[in-house]
Structure formats: structure tokens, C-alpha cells
Amino acid sequence: MANNKTPVSADPASWSPETQLVHGGVLRSQFGETSEALFLTQGFVYNSAEQAEARFKNEDPGFQYSRFSNPTVTMFEERLRLLEGAEVCRATATGMAAVTAGLLCFLKAGDHIVAARAMFGSCRYIVETLCPRFGISMTLIDGRDIENWKAAIRPNTRGFFFETPANPTLDLVDIAAVSALGRQHGITTVVDNVFATPMQQRPLAHGADVVVYSATKHIDGQGRCLGGAILCSEKFLTDYLQDFIRQTGPSLSPFNAWVMLKSLETLPIRVRAQSASAARVADHLAGLPGISRVIYCGRADHPQAEIVKKQMTGGGQMIAFEIEGGKDAAFKLQNALKIIKISNNLGDAKSIITHPPTTTHYRIGPEARAELGITDGMLRLSIGLESADDLAADLEEAVKAARTS
Numbered sequence: 001m002a003n004n005k006t007p008v009s010a011d012p013a014s015w016s017p018e019t020q021l022v023h024g025g026v027l028r029s030q031f032g033e034t035s036e037a038l039f040l041t042q043g044f045v046y047n048s049a050e051q052a053e054a055r056f057k058n059e060d061p062g063f064q065y066s067r068f069s070n071p072t073v074t075m076f077e078e079r080l081r082l083l084e085g086a087e088v089c090r091a092t093a094t095g096m097a098a099v100t101a102g103l104l105c106f107l108k109a110g111d112h113i114v115a116a117r118a119m120f121g122s123c124r125y126i127v128e129t130l131c132p133r134f135g136i137s138m139t140l141i142d143g144r145d146i147e148n149w150k151a152a153i154r155p156n157t158r159g160f161f162f163e164t165p166a167n168p169t170l171d172l173v174d175i176a177a178v179s180a181l182g183r184q185h186g187i188t189t190v191v192d193n194v195f196a197t198p199m200q201q202r203p204l205a206h207g208a209d210v211v212v213y214s215a216t217k218h219i220d221g222q223g224r225c226l227g228g229a230i231l232c233s234e235k236f237l238t239d240y241l242q243d244f245i246r247q248t249g250p251s252l253s254p255f256n257a258w259v260m261l262k263s264l265e266t267l268p269i270r271v272r273a274q275s276a277s278a279a280r281v282a283d284h285l286a287g288l289p290g291i292s293r294v295i296y297c298g299r300a301d302h303p304q305a306e307i308v309k310k311q312m313t314g315g316g317q318m319i320a321f322e323i324e325g326g327k328d329a330a331f332k333l334q335n336a337l338k339i340i341k342i343s344n345n346l347g348d349a350k351s352i353i354t355h356p357p358t359t360t361h362y363r364i365g366p367e368a369r370a371e372l373g374i375t376d377g378m379l380r381l382s383i384g385l386e387s388a389d390d391l392a393a394d395l396e397e398a399v400k401a402a403r404t405s
């Protein structure tokens with residue numbers, strides 16, 4: 001709301017998130033376009049040989065090659081950086097490229113990392129399979145208890161990695177407690193903030209060192225482009241990330257950056273609407289016969305509701321729930337839906353349902369699933385932009401169908 005005491009500043013850092021996401025980071029060309037331009041170019045032309053030399057010596061600010069940077073990608077990075085309140089942002093081709101670069105850029109053979117085992121399947125592959133292949137040892141823990149983090153620290157531990165809320169069980173990690181522990185021991189804390197979105201959780205403000213995103217999810221928000229981002233300090237960038245990204249090339253395409261740059265303009269209203277719908281749908285599900293469990297960060301009965309209060313400003317768009325009758329009932333429910341789509345993606349304008357035990361979490365096997373609390377009747381729901389009434393009715397009818405057929 002208008003605050004008449006403070007004059008409006010020209011500094012985007014002082015603006016509200018909604019304003020930052022519309023005007024932040026704009027690089028307007030000589031044509032004065034209103035909407036941000038798509039610079040679909042690999043390279044850049046220099047006015048002279050001297051300018052080329054100066055650019056390569058970092059004495060002339062400007063672009064050299066789109067693997068390093070590109071004006072459209074830079075606009076996307078700057079807009080997201082403002083929102084997150086980070087010193088720097090680097091965009092990547094996918095969320096997995098962000099996770100991989102965010103970890104491998106500072107780790108080396110002989111190092112050890114600790115990670116919360118409730119996480120996205122591909123993130124688990126990076127930590128559990130890829131890192132050990134290069135001599136980086138790891139310990140997977142139940143990240144909900146700070147004592148487990150303490151107990152897992154070794155003299156060579158250099159990284160903490162976790163996602164909160166985690167996929168698909170919506171387990172939470174106390175960002176401030178784990179980051180503070182990491183800082184005490186010189187350990188870098190990397191947080192995958194996809195589920196909460198930058199609108200509802202700011203890990204850096206709670207002490208984390210590095211935040212990674214799959215921009216594929218809520219940031220695009222309309223199921224079109226893959227993308228990712230890493231947000232960190234200037235020092236982390238110069239010490240580790242800058243060269244890693246420039247030389248290994250997980251760069252974001254300018255086209256995808258342009259789509260996501262424009263998507264950021266509507267992120268606040270989309271996340272707000274989706275969270276409000278998710279809260280309604282979660283409550284509705286909880287009242288349906290045959291639904292044995294509903295997990296939603298915005299509900300008072302979330303097992304870690306205290307941590308939600310501490311670090312999240314909204315309940316998010318993701319719901320996990322369990323239907324009695326295991327896989328059979330879960331399949332019938334999915335097949336009876338008329339509006340909600342069966343897909344493994346999330347964060348789309350379209351509501352999406354997933355059965356983790358047979359899709360995203362199939363490969364980890366029954367033991368690992370049991371350890372994570374992923375039962376055969378569990379379904380994951382990503383709430384889109386449809387009417388919450390329609391979604392609730394679609395689910396209610398599908399639950400009925402699953403129980404009577």
C-alpha cells in the first residue's frame with residue numbers, strides 16, 4: 001500500500017517484488033521497445049580490434065559470446081536476482097544444470113557432502129551416484145532433524161544440500177538451523193527452492209549460501225520452456241561458479257530466457273492464485289471419505305507446521321495425499337479425472353497429478369520409498385490456474401469413482 005513517507009526511489013532494490021518483476025533488469029535497446037527484446041544471437045560484433053581486445057581483457061563491459069552471457073539472459077538473471085535479494089544470479093539450461101553446476105563448481109575429489117534424502121529423483125542421482133564417481137563422498141540423512149545434520153559432519157564436509165519442501169512428501173528442513181550449523185563448520189549450504197518458489201521462501205535471508213531453481217516449474221509457469229538459475233554471493237561466483245559455467249556451458253537459451261523473463265511479470269499473481277486454490281483443494285480432499293492423509297504446507301496439521309511459519313510466507317501449490325486401496329485405487333482415481341492431467345511435471349497453469357511410486361520415484365525402489373514415506377496410495381498434485389471449485393469437484397468425483405469401481 002502507498003507509503004507517503006518514503007519517496008519512490010529509482011533503485012529497483014527498494015521496489016516491491018511485484019514492481020521488480022515487471023520493471024527490474026530491463027536493458028532497453030536504441031529502439032526504445034516497451035516489451036523486452038529477444039536477442040537471439042550467438043555472438044557480438046566489436047567496433048574495432050582494440051575493442052575486441054579490451055572486451056577479452058575485461059576492460060570493456062559488454063557481451064562476447066552467448067555461452068558466457070547474452071542481453072536477454074542477463075535481463076532474466078537480473079530480474080530474478082532482485083526478487084531473491086541475492087548478489088548475483090546465473091541462469092542455466094535446466095534445473096538439473098543449476099543443481100549440478102551449483103554443487104560441482106565448488107566440490108572436488110576428497111570432499112564430503114551431506115544431503116537430505118527426501119528430494120527430486122535426479123538430484124538424488126547427482127548426490128548419490130555422480131558425486132561418488134568423482135571421489136566426492138556423501139551421506140544421505142533424514143533432513144528434518146538438525147541432530148542428523150550435526151552427526152553427519154566429517155572433517156572434510158564441504159557442502160550441505162537439501163530441498164524444502166521436498167518432493168513429493170513435502171518434508172521440510174529448517175533452513176536457518178542447518179545454514180547456521182554449516183557456517184560454524186565452513187560448510188556451504190545449497191538449497192533447491194523449487195517447491196516454495198521465490199515468492200514464498202527466501203533461503204538466502206535465512207542464512208543459506210546458494211539457491212538453485214528449476215525455472216521450468218513455477219517461473220515459466222505455463223509448461224513451455226526448460227530453464228534453471230543459481231543465486232549466490234559475488235564471492236561464490238568469482239571463486240567457483242563463473243569459470244565453471246563459462247567453460248562447461250550449461251547456458252540458458254536466449255529464447256527460453258525471454259519466455260521466462262516475461263513469465264516473471266506474472267509470477268506473484270499466479271503463485272498467489274495457485275496457493276489460494278491449493279489451500280481450498282487440500283481442505284476439500286481432507287474431508288473426503290477414502291482419503292487417509294493430506295499433506296499441505298498451508299494446513300495446521302502439516303507435521304512441521306512450526307517450520308512453515310518460520311520460513312515460508314504461503315502454503316504453496318503442491319499437495320500430497322493418500323487414497324485407501326493402494327496403487328489400484330490411486331490409478332482408478334487418476335483415470336477418472338476430467339480436468340486434472342496425469343503428468344510428471346509441476347508448477348504449470350494446468351493442474352497435474354502424479355503417482356510418485358510408479359513414475360518419479362519408481363527407480364529408487366520400494367525400500368527407499370518406504371524410508372521416505374511414499375506409499376502405494378500416494379499421489380502428488382500440482383495446482384494450476386483453473387477454478388478451485390472445478391478442481392475440488394473433479395477430485396471428489398474421481399475419489400468416488402475409485403472407491404466404487
Ligand SMILES: *Cc1c(COP(=O)(O)O)cnc(C)c1O
Binds near residue numbers: 095167192214
Ligand atoms: C524439476 C525439479 C528439478 C529439475 O529441474 P529441470 O528443469 O527439470 O531440470 C530439480 N529440483 C526440483 C525440486 C524439481 O522439482
